[in-house]
Amino acid sequence: xxxxxxxxxxxxxxxxxxxxxxxxxxxxxxxxxxxxxxxxxxxxxxxxxxxxxxxxxxxxxxxxxxxxxxxxxxxxxxxxxxxxxxxxxxxxxxxxxxxxxxxxxxxxxxxxxxxxxxxxxxxxxxxxxxxxxxxxxxxxxxxxxxxxxxxxxxxxxxxxxxxxxxxxxxxxxxxxxxxxxxxxxxxxxxxxxxxxxxxxxxxxxxxxxxxxxxxxxxxxxxxxxxxxxxxxxxxxxxxxxxxxxxxxxxxxxxxxxxxxxxxxxxxxxxxxxxxx
Numbered sequence: 317x318x319x320x321x322x323x324x325x326x327x328x329x330x331x332x333x334x335x336x337x338x339x340x341x342x343x344x345x346x347x348x349x350x351x352x353x354x355x356x357x358x359x360x361x362x363x364x365x366x367x368x369x370x371x372x373x374x375x376x377x378x379x380x381x382x383x384x385x386x387x388x389x390x391x392x393x394x395x396x397x398x399x400x401x402x403x404x405x406x407x408x409x410x411x412x413x414x415x416x417x418x419x420x421x422x423x424x425x426x427x428x429x430x431x432x433x434x435x436x437x438x439x440x441x442x443x444x445x446x447x448x449x450x451x452x453x454x455x456x457x458x459x460x461x462x463x464x465x466x467x468x469x470x471x472x473x474x475x476x477x478x479x480x481x482x483x484x485x486x487x488x489x490x491x492x493x494x495x496x497x498x499x500x501x502x503x504x505x506x507x508x509x510x511x512x513x514x515x516x517x518x519x520x521x522x523x524x525x526x527x528x529x530x531x532x533x534x535x536x537x538x539x540x541x542x543x544x545x546x547x548x549x550x551x552x553x554x555x556x557x558x559x560x561x562x563x564x565x566x567x568x569x570x571x572x573x574x575x576x577x578x579x580x581x582x583x584x585x586x587x588x589x590x591x592x
Contacts, residue, residue, distance in 0.1 A: 339364045340421060345414045356387065356504070357416070360424070369501075372419035376504075381512075387504030388420035389555035394480055394503035395422075396555075397564075400539045400548045401479075401532040403472045405500050411555070422501070428494040434464045434487035434516050436592075447519025450587065462487075462591060464519055469498040474517040475529050478578060479536065479567050480506040485515035487592040507560045511581050514588040520577040530575060537568045 343363050347370070351358040357375020361368045376387045388411055395409035409422040435446075439459035442448050449462045464470060470490070477485050483505040491499040505512070525533075539548035544561055552561050571578075580586035 339366070340368070340408060340410050340423070341412055345370060345412075345421065347415055359416075361414070361421070363421075367424035369422045369424055370414050370416075370419055371504075372414060372416035374417045375419075379505075381510075382505060382508065386556070388418070390506045391420040391422065391503045393552050393555040394482075394500075394506050396548060396551050397480055397536065398476060398500075400536045401472075401476060402535060403476065403532060404497070405473050405476045406503065407499055407501065420504075425491050425493065425499050425501075427491045431492035431494075433467070433470050433490045433492045433498050434462070434592075436460050437463055449516055449518050462516060464490075464517055466519065467496070467498070469496065470517065471520055472529065472532070473498055473500050474515070474520060474577065475525070475532070475571075476500065477515050477517060478513060478571060479533070479564065481508055481512055481563075481567065482506050483508065483512035483514045484588045485517055486588050486590070487516050490517075507556045507564060509557075509559050509563045512584065513578075513580070514585060516587060516591050518580070518586065521579045523577050525571070525575050525577065530572065533568050533571050537565065537572070540565050540568070 340363060345368070346362050348360045348362055351360055351369065356377055357372055359370040361370045371388055373385050373388050376385060378384050392409050392411045395406040398404065398406035407423045407425055409420060411418065412421055414421065436454065437443065437460065439451055439461050442461065442463050445466055446463045447466050449464060451459065451461050454460045473490065480503065482503065484502060489500060489502045491501060493499065536548065538546065540546045540561070541549065542565070544565065549561055
Protein backbone atom coordinates (compact mmCIF):
# COMPACT_ATOMS: atom_id res chain seq x y z
CA UNK A 317 0.00 0.00 0.00
CA UNK A 318 1.28 3.48 -0.82
CA UNK A 319 2.19 5.37 2.38
CA UNK A 320 -0.16 8.17 3.39
CA UNK A 321 1.15 11.76 3.54
CA UNK A 322 1.43 13.48 6.92
CA UNK A 323 -1.89 14.53 8.54
CA UNK A 324 -3.23 17.82 7.25
CA UNK A 325 -1.18 17.73 4.07
CA UNK A 326 -2.87 19.24 1.00
CA UNK A 327 -4.43 17.16 -1.76
CA UNK A 328 -2.34 16.37 -4.80
CA UNK A 329 -2.38 18.88 -7.64
CA UNK A 330 -1.64 17.11 -10.92
CA UNK A 331 -0.09 18.68 -13.98
CA UNK A 332 2.43 16.02 -15.00
CA UNK A 333 3.35 17.33 -18.45
CA UNK A 334 3.84 20.93 -17.40
CA UNK A 335 5.63 19.99 -14.20
CA UNK A 336 8.01 17.63 -15.96
CA UNK A 337 8.96 20.28 -18.49
CA UNK A 338 10.29 22.72 -15.91
CA UNK A 339 9.49 22.51 -12.22
CA UNK A 340 10.17 18.81 -11.63
CA UNK A 341 13.73 19.40 -12.79
CA UNK A 342 14.51 22.87 -11.49
CA UNK A 343 12.00 24.29 -8.95
CA UNK A 344 12.77 24.12 -5.21
CA UNK A 345 12.05 20.78 -3.58
CA UNK A 346 10.66 21.00 -0.04
CA UNK A 347 10.47 17.91 2.17
CA UNK A 348 7.24 17.09 4.01
CA UNK A 349 8.13 13.84 5.74
CA UNK A 350 9.83 10.46 5.61
CA UNK A 351 8.04 7.56 3.89
CA UNK A 352 8.20 4.43 6.03
CA UNK A 353 8.89 1.59 5.77
CA UNK A 354 11.38 1.66 2.91
CA UNK A 355 14.66 -0.11 2.28
CA UNK A 356 16.34 3.13 1.23
CA UNK A 357 15.83 6.69 2.44
CA UNK A 358 12.57 7.86 0.85
CA UNK A 359 10.90 11.23 1.39
CA UNK A 360 7.59 12.85 0.57
CA UNK A 361 8.24 16.27 -0.93
CA UNK A 362 6.52 19.13 -2.69
CA UNK A 363 7.43 21.07 -5.82
CA UNK A 364 5.22 24.08 -6.55
CA UNK A 365 2.24 22.56 -4.74
CA UNK A 366 2.64 19.10 -6.27
CA UNK A 367 3.61 16.08 -4.18
CA UNK A 368 6.65 14.08 -5.21
CA UNK A 369 8.71 11.15 -3.95
CA UNK A 370 12.41 11.90 -3.40
CA UNK A 371 15.04 9.17 -2.99
CA UNK A 372 18.53 10.62 -2.51
CA UNK A 373 21.52 8.63 -3.73
CA UNK A 374 23.12 9.21 -0.33
CA UNK A 375 20.31 7.20 1.28
CA UNK A 376 20.77 4.07 -0.82
CA UNK A 377 21.84 0.95 1.06
CA UNK A 378 24.76 -0.93 -0.55
CA UNK A 379 23.80 -4.14 -2.37
CA UNK A 380 26.01 -7.08 -3.27
CA UNK A 381 24.76 -7.37 -6.85
CA UNK A 382 24.08 -3.77 -7.96
CA UNK A 383 26.78 -1.07 -8.11
CA UNK A 384 26.64 1.45 -5.27
CA UNK A 385 24.89 4.74 -5.95
CA UNK A 386 23.07 3.59 -9.11
CA UNK A 387 19.52 2.93 -7.92
CA UNK A 388 18.21 6.46 -8.51
CA UNK A 389 19.52 6.41 -12.08
CA UNK A 390 17.89 3.04 -12.68
CA UNK A 391 14.54 4.50 -11.60
CA UNK A 392 14.95 7.23 -14.22
CA UNK A 393 15.96 4.63 -16.82
CA UNK A 394 12.77 2.71 -16.02
CA UNK A 395 10.73 5.84 -16.73
CA UNK A 396 12.55 6.34 -20.05
CA UNK A 397 11.78 2.74 -21.03
CA UNK A 398 8.12 3.23 -20.04
CA UNK A 399 7.92 6.31 -22.25
CA UNK A 400 9.53 4.47 -25.18
CA UNK A 401 6.95 1.69 -24.86
CA UNK A 402 4.20 4.33 -24.87
CA UNK A 403 2.30 2.69 -22.01
CA UNK A 404 2.69 5.16 -19.11
CA UNK A 405 3.74 2.37 -16.74
CA UNK A 406 6.05 4.60 -14.64
CA UNK A 407 5.10 8.05 -13.31
CA UNK A 408 7.25 10.98 -14.51
CA UNK A 409 10.69 10.56 -12.94
CA UNK A 410 13.87 12.65 -13.07
CA UNK A 411 17.32 12.78 -11.51
CA UNK A 412 18.03 16.10 -9.81
CA UNK A 413 19.51 17.76 -6.76
CA UNK A 414 17.54 17.92 -3.52
CA UNK A 415 17.89 18.67 0.20
CA UNK A 416 20.00 15.53 0.71
CA UNK A 417 21.90 15.75 -2.56
CA UNK A 418 21.22 14.24 -6.00
CA UNK A 419 18.43 11.73 -6.17
CA UNK A 420 15.38 10.39 -7.94
CA UNK A 421 12.27 12.59 -7.92
CA UNK A 422 8.96 11.11 -9.07
CA UNK A 423 5.43 12.48 -9.20
CA UNK A 424 3.31 11.14 -6.34
CA UNK A 425 0.21 9.21 -7.38
CA UNK A 426 -3.00 9.12 -5.33
CA UNK A 427 -4.20 5.51 -5.46
CA UNK A 428 -7.76 4.26 -5.20
CA UNK A 429 -7.84 2.57 -1.79
CA UNK A 430 -10.90 0.54 -2.85
CA UNK A 431 -8.88 -1.32 -5.50
CA UNK A 432 -6.13 -3.92 -5.34
CA UNK A 433 -4.42 -5.22 -8.47
CA UNK A 434 -2.51 -7.91 -6.54
CA UNK A 435 -3.94 -9.73 -3.52
CA UNK A 436 -3.74 -12.68 -1.13
CA UNK A 437 -6.85 -14.88 -0.97
CA UNK A 438 -7.86 -18.15 0.65
CA UNK A 439 -6.09 -21.01 -1.11
CA UNK A 440 -7.79 -21.86 -4.42
CA UNK A 441 -10.36 -19.07 -4.10
CA UNK A 442 -9.32 -17.18 -7.25
CA UNK A 443 -11.84 -14.41 -8.06
CA UNK A 444 -13.34 -14.24 -11.53
CA UNK A 445 -11.14 -12.13 -13.79
CA UNK A 446 -8.03 -12.85 -11.73
CA UNK A 447 -5.03 -15.14 -12.25
CA UNK A 448 -3.32 -17.52 -9.83
CA UNK A 449 0.42 -17.10 -9.23
CA UNK A 450 1.42 -19.36 -6.34
CA UNK A 451 0.24 -20.95 -3.08
CA UNK A 452 1.77 -20.54 0.35
CA UNK A 453 1.16 -20.00 4.05
CA UNK A 454 0.33 -16.71 5.71
CA UNK A 455 1.65 -15.52 9.09
CA UNK A 456 -1.00 -17.68 10.82
CA UNK A 457 -0.03 -20.79 8.81
CA UNK A 458 -3.22 -20.67 6.78
CA UNK A 459 -3.19 -21.88 3.17
CA UNK A 460 -3.40 -18.88 0.84
CA UNK A 461 -2.91 -18.02 -2.82
CA UNK A 462 -1.30 -14.97 -4.36
CA UNK A 463 -3.39 -13.69 -7.28
CA UNK A 464 -3.46 -10.69 -9.57
CA UNK A 465 -6.06 -9.20 -11.86
CA UNK A 466 -6.16 -10.16 -15.52
CA UNK A 467 -6.16 -6.65 -16.98
CA UNK A 468 -4.47 -4.99 -19.94
CA UNK A 469 -2.69 -2.30 -17.86
CA UNK A 470 -1.23 -4.90 -15.49
CA UNK A 471 -0.21 -7.18 -18.35
CA UNK A 472 1.64 -4.28 -20.01
CA UNK A 473 3.44 -3.77 -16.70
CA UNK A 474 4.46 -7.44 -16.77
CA UNK A 475 5.92 -6.97 -20.26
CA UNK A 476 7.72 -3.84 -19.05
CA UNK A 477 9.20 -5.83 -16.17
CA UNK A 478 10.54 -8.48 -18.55
CA UNK A 479 12.33 -5.81 -20.60
CA UNK A 480 13.58 -3.88 -17.55
CA UNK A 481 14.67 -7.15 -15.90
CA UNK A 482 12.87 -5.96 -12.77
CA UNK A 483 14.20 -7.81 -9.74
CA UNK A 484 11.64 -6.40 -7.31
CA UNK A 485 8.03 -6.28 -8.56
CA UNK A 486 6.26 -6.63 -5.24
CA UNK A 487 2.48 -6.36 -4.94
CA UNK A 488 2.89 -3.05 -3.14
CA UNK A 489 4.81 -1.66 -6.11
CA UNK A 490 1.63 -1.73 -8.20
CA UNK A 491 -0.51 1.38 -7.76
CA UNK A 492 -4.20 0.99 -8.63
CA UNK A 493 -5.65 4.23 -9.96
CA UNK A 494 -9.34 5.15 -9.87
CA UNK A 495 -9.66 5.15 -13.67
CA UNK A 496 -8.33 1.59 -13.97
CA UNK A 497 -4.79 2.57 -14.87
CA UNK A 498 -1.94 0.81 -13.06
CA UNK A 499 1.35 2.51 -12.24
CA UNK A 500 4.51 0.66 -11.29
CA UNK A 501 6.95 2.23 -8.81
CA UNK A 502 10.23 1.34 -7.05
CA UNK A 503 12.42 0.43 -10.01
CA UNK A 504 15.86 0.72 -8.45
CA UNK A 505 16.61 -2.98 -9.04
CA UNK A 506 16.41 -3.04 -12.82
CA UNK A 507 18.55 -3.36 -15.97
CA UNK A 508 21.07 -5.83 -14.57
CA UNK A 509 23.06 -7.75 -17.19
CA UNK A 510 22.19 -11.06 -15.48
CA UNK A 511 18.64 -12.41 -15.54
CA UNK A 512 17.09 -11.29 -12.24
CA UNK A 513 13.37 -11.07 -13.00
CA UNK A 514 11.52 -11.39 -9.70
CA UNK A 515 7.86 -10.50 -9.86
CA UNK A 516 4.41 -11.34 -8.56
CA UNK A 517 3.01 -10.91 -12.09
CA UNK A 518 3.54 -14.43 -13.43
CA UNK A 519 -0.11 -15.12 -14.29
CA UNK A 520 0.38 -14.91 -18.07
CA UNK A 521 3.32 -17.33 -18.43
CA UNK A 522 3.33 -18.89 -21.90
CA UNK A 523 0.58 -16.68 -23.34
CA UNK A 524 1.11 -15.09 -26.73
CA UNK A 525 1.80 -11.38 -26.86
CA UNK A 526 -0.78 -9.21 -28.58
CA UNK A 527 0.00 -6.85 -31.43
CA UNK A 528 -0.21 -3.78 -29.16
CA UNK A 529 2.38 -5.34 -26.86
CA UNK A 530 4.64 -6.33 -29.75
CA UNK A 531 4.33 -2.84 -31.21
CA UNK A 532 5.51 -1.37 -27.92
CA UNK A 533 8.58 -3.61 -27.90
CA UNK A 534 9.28 -2.70 -31.53
CA UNK A 535 9.19 1.00 -30.59
CA UNK A 536 11.87 0.35 -27.97
CA UNK A 537 14.06 -1.49 -30.48
CA UNK A 538 13.71 1.40 -32.92
CA UNK A 539 14.53 3.99 -30.25
CA UNK A 540 17.57 2.01 -29.14
CA UNK A 541 18.67 1.12 -32.68
CA UNK A 542 20.61 -2.09 -33.20
CA UNK A 543 23.85 -0.08 -33.11
CA UNK A 544 22.82 1.50 -29.77
CA UNK A 545 23.01 5.04 -31.06
CA UNK A 546 19.28 5.76 -31.08
CA UNK A 547 17.67 8.46 -28.92
CA UNK A 548 16.65 6.06 -26.14
CA UNK A 549 20.13 4.53 -25.93
CA UNK A 550 21.69 7.98 -25.71
CA UNK A 551 19.38 8.88 -22.82
CA UNK A 552 19.79 5.58 -21.00
CA UNK A 553 23.59 5.70 -21.05
CA UNK A 554 23.36 8.63 -18.62
CA UNK A 555 21.80 6.29 -16.04
CA UNK A 556 22.83 2.67 -16.73
CA UNK A 557 25.91 1.07 -18.26
CA UNK A 558 26.46 0.30 -21.94
CA UNK A 559 26.50 -3.49 -21.28
CA UNK A 560 23.13 -3.15 -19.53
CA UNK A 561 21.70 -1.31 -22.56
CA UNK A 562 23.08 -4.02 -24.85
CA UNK A 563 21.34 -6.71 -22.80
CA UNK A 564 18.13 -4.65 -22.80
CA UNK A 565 18.19 -4.74 -26.60
CA UNK A 566 18.74 -8.51 -26.50
CA UNK A 567 15.75 -8.95 -24.21
CA UNK A 568 13.61 -6.91 -26.61
CA UNK A 569 14.71 -8.96 -29.62
CA UNK A 570 14.18 -12.23 -27.74
CA UNK A 571 10.67 -11.19 -26.76
CA UNK A 572 9.86 -10.26 -30.36
CA UNK A 573 11.24 -13.60 -31.52
CA UNK A 574 9.29 -15.75 -29.04
CA UNK A 575 6.23 -13.47 -28.96
CA UNK A 576 5.11 -14.97 -25.66
CA UNK A 577 5.27 -14.19 -21.96
CA UNK A 578 8.34 -15.91 -20.51
CA UNK A 579 8.53 -18.36 -17.63
CA UNK A 580 10.99 -18.08 -14.73
CA UNK A 581 14.56 -18.94 -15.71
CA UNK A 582 17.62 -20.16 -13.81
CA UNK A 583 18.03 -21.03 -10.14
CA UNK A 584 17.29 -17.61 -8.67
CA UNK A 585 13.99 -16.98 -6.84
CA UNK A 586 11.19 -15.95 -9.22
CA UNK A 587 9.22 -14.07 -6.54
CA UNK A 588 10.59 -11.09 -4.57
CA UNK A 589 10.66 -11.45 -0.80
CA UNK A 590 8.53 -10.37 0.81
CA UNK A 591 5.99 -10.42 -2.06
CA UNK A 592 4.27 -7.33 -0.58
